[in-house]
Amino acid sequence: MLKKILSGEACAKCRLCCIFDRYDVWETPVFTEEIRDRIQAERPDARFISKDGGYIFRVEELKGDELFSCPALTENGCMLGDDKPFDCRIWPYRIMEVGGRRAITFASICEELYARPLSQLVDYLKDGLADKIFAYADEHPEIVKPYYEGYPVLLFERKPL
Numbered sequence: 163m164l165k166k167i168l169s170g171e172a173c174a175k176c177r178l179c180c181i182f183d184r185y186d187v188w189e190t191p192v193f194t195e196e197i198r199d200r201i202q203a204e205r206p207d208a209r210f211i212s213k214d215g216g217y218i219f220r221v222e223e224l225k226g227d228e229l230f231s232c233p234a235l236t237e238n239g240c241m242l243g244d245d246k247p248f249d250c251r252i253w254p255y256r257i258m259e260v261g262g263r264r265a266i267t268f269a270s271i272c273e274e275l276y277a278r279p280l281s282q283l284v285d286y287l288k289d290g291l292a293d294k295i296f297a298y299a300d301e302h303p304e305i306v307k308p309y310y311e312g313y314p315v316l317l318f319e320r321k322p323l
């Protein structure tokens with residue numbers, strides 16, 4: 163979904179968004195039932211909990227520098243291929259609720275996009291991506307996360323919640 167601004171090669175080299183530490187483990191993706199079942203079939207050890215109609219991984223408390231690798235991550239990248247969850251397809255853009263309104267924020271740990279001018283990131287949203295994100299969130303409100311301090315807000319939705 164971000165192919166115009168984020169190359170597959172850059173993502174393949176990085177994979178930072180598929181590995182979580184205790185500070186960003188809340189960022190693990192939200193899955194539909196279908197994708198949850200697909201992961202479970204290939205990774206029987208993966209545990210899920212339901213979240214507002216979707217599913218997230220059950221992750222034991224991480225201590226110190228402990229990391230949680232997404233069970234869908236393989237040596238060749240994400241085993242879900244083009245069927246990655248929406249959350250992962252739009253990362254490092256995030257959708258959050260900020261003061262009673264939905265907004266699109268940005269995970270600045272994505273070095274590849276963080277290096278771009280802010281105007282480019284916002285223009286890409288205005289070029290249709292924001293509409294797609296808000297429309298998906300209408301159908302899947304479970305992907306909307308509470309605002310997390312430090313995430314720059316790039317764009318507010320025009321209509322209130």
Ligand code: SF4
Pocket residue numbers: 179180181191232233234235236239240241242246247250
């Ligand atoms: S589902 Fe795939 S893209 Fe998303 S965090 Fe897991 S391995 Fe990464």
